[in-house]
Amino acid sequence: MPSSMSSRRQRTQDQVLAVLAEHGALTRADLSHLTGLSRSAVASAVTLLADQELIDENPIETGAATRGRRPTTVELRQRSGIVLAIDFGHAHITTAVATTSGDLLAETATHLDVDSHPQEALDTATDLATQALAQGGGTPDQITGIAAGIPGPLDIHTQVVRAPTILREWTGLNPAEELSRRLGHPVTVANDADMGARGEHMFGAARNINDFLYIKASHGIGAGLVLGGRTYRGSTGIAGEIGHTRLQGANNWCRCGNRGCLETVVSITEVRQQLAHVLAPDHPVADGDLPPLADLAPHPAAARVITDAGRTIGLVLADLVNCLNPAAIILGGDLGTAGEPLAQGVRESINRYAQPASAHAVTIACSTLQQRSELLGAVATAIHHNAAR
Numbered sequence: 001m002p003s004s005m006s007s008r009r010q011r012t013q014d015q016v017l018a019v020l021a022e023h024g025a026l027t028r029a030d031l032s033h034l035t036g037l038s039r040s041a042v043a044s045a046v047t048l049l050a051d052q053e054l055i056d057e058n059p060i061e062t063g064a065a066t067r068g069r070r071p072t073t074v075e076l077r078q079r080s081g082i083v084l085a086i087d088f089g090h091a092h093i094t095t096a097v098a099t100t101s102g103d104l105l106a107e108t109a110t111h112l113d114v115d116s117h118p119q120e121a122l123d124t125a126t127d128l129a130t131q132a133l134a135q136g137g138g139t140p141d142q143i144t145g146i147a148a149g150i151p152g153p154l155d156i157h158t159q160v161v162r163a164p165t166i167l168r169e170w171t172g173l174n175p176a177e178e179l180s181r182r183l184g185h186p187v188t189v190a191n192d193a194d195m196g197a198r199g200e201h202m203f204g205a206a207r208n209i210n211d212f213l214y215i216k217a218s219h220g221i222g223a224g225l226v227l228g229g230r231t232y233r234g235s236t237g238i239a240g241e242i243g244h245t246r247l248q249g250a251n252n253w254c255r256c257g258n259r260g261c262l263e264t265v266v267s268i269t270e271v272r273q274q275l276a277h278v279l280a281p282d283h284p285v286a287d288g289d290l291p292p293l294a295d296l297a298p299h300p301a302a303a304r305v306i307t308d309a310g311r312t313i314g315l316v317l318a319d320l321v322n323c324l325n326p327a328a329i330i331l332g333g334d335l336g337t338a339g340e341p342l343a344q345g346v347r348e349s350i351n352r353y354a355q356p357a358s359a360h361a362v363t364i365a366c367s368t369l370q371q372r373s374e375l376l377g378a379v380a381t382a383i384h385h386n387a388a389r
């Protein structure tokens with residue numbers, strides 16, 4: 001075979017593997033649509049990949065007798081081994097080691113100013129992941145996949161951070177390349193809210209739900225959108241930046257250069273300041289020393305502050321509910337740990353401002369993964385990507 005034809009075939013197979021790694025099981029028609037390849041190119045790639053035992057093709061159970069070729073889905077074949085997951089927050093890094101069946105073996109964590117020191121954060125993450133691997137009893141040759149979430153948007157075409165207003169010091173960096181070089185293994189990187197959504201989808205409150213929004217409400221506020229069972233990231237990867245939606249009547253400057261953005265009113269820093277103010281007689285401490293939100297939520301005055309934050313986030317979410325008609329909204333991040341008072345506020349605004357039929361269709365819940373949605377989403381991503389390597 002001429003080498004140009006062979007390399008073109010390899011490229012076609014790589015495209016099919018990448019799309020399967022991203023989306024999970026797909027029909028051949030979906031593969032053609034998502035790769036832009038012709039149906040016949042997809043068919044020959046599927047045959048070659050099946051011969052190499054890299055993918056499986058399974059019939060779809062339609063429950064009805066069908067004429068002609070039975071519809072099938074194609075998916076990556078899972079290899080057993082160990083995966084590494086990394087979650088970069090604005091001020092922390094956590095890593096996990098898990099089996100390809102999703103059983104966690106070890107976790108490590110540290111606090112660090114991730115936003116301002118990208119190279120140090122990448123080095124620290126590498127050390128932490130290596131420690132977690134040793135603690136979990138694994139060795140580098142057992143690794144079948146590594147994935148990491150970062151707290152800013154990535155360009156989906158170039159994998160480069162494009163966030164001059166959100167993650168300034170990381171702009172122009174390619175975290176997947178940086179981590180792959182350090183860890184000696186390919187690394188898949190995605191935005192943290194998207195990772196959180198994947199974590200909820202595989203391990204948390206959104207299991208078996210194919211249309212939902214995961215809201216990471218911490219220092220920033222971002223949404224991971226899962227629509228039709230797939231992560232939706234928009235044309236270049238920046239979808240879900242709801243923290244920069246303008247609120248009527250709000251006027252504070254935001255780090256993005258606009259005034260009145262959602263996250264200037266209800267970031268975890270703002271809510272903690274409000275709580276410290278309200279609780280001053282009971283907790284005469286700086287807001288940084290406040291007890292965890294989950295412990296404060298039963299306090300009647302604290303619950304009001306938290307519910308009020310929920311109502312404010314709910315104003316923005318009501319518009320999204322009208323637009324996307326999701327089945328669930330899962331509230332995560334630092335604010336998500338506040339539980340029912342937060343969910344109640346969100347629900348009130350959605351009931352008030354979204355169209356009744358859409359409001360009725362959506363369930364509002366706080367994450368039950370205890371701020372590990374993003375880390376577990378990286379585990380899920382590393383598991384699904386493992387067969388592509």
Ligand SMILES: [Zn+2]
Pocket residue numbers: 243244245254255256257258261
């Ligand atoms: Zn903003």
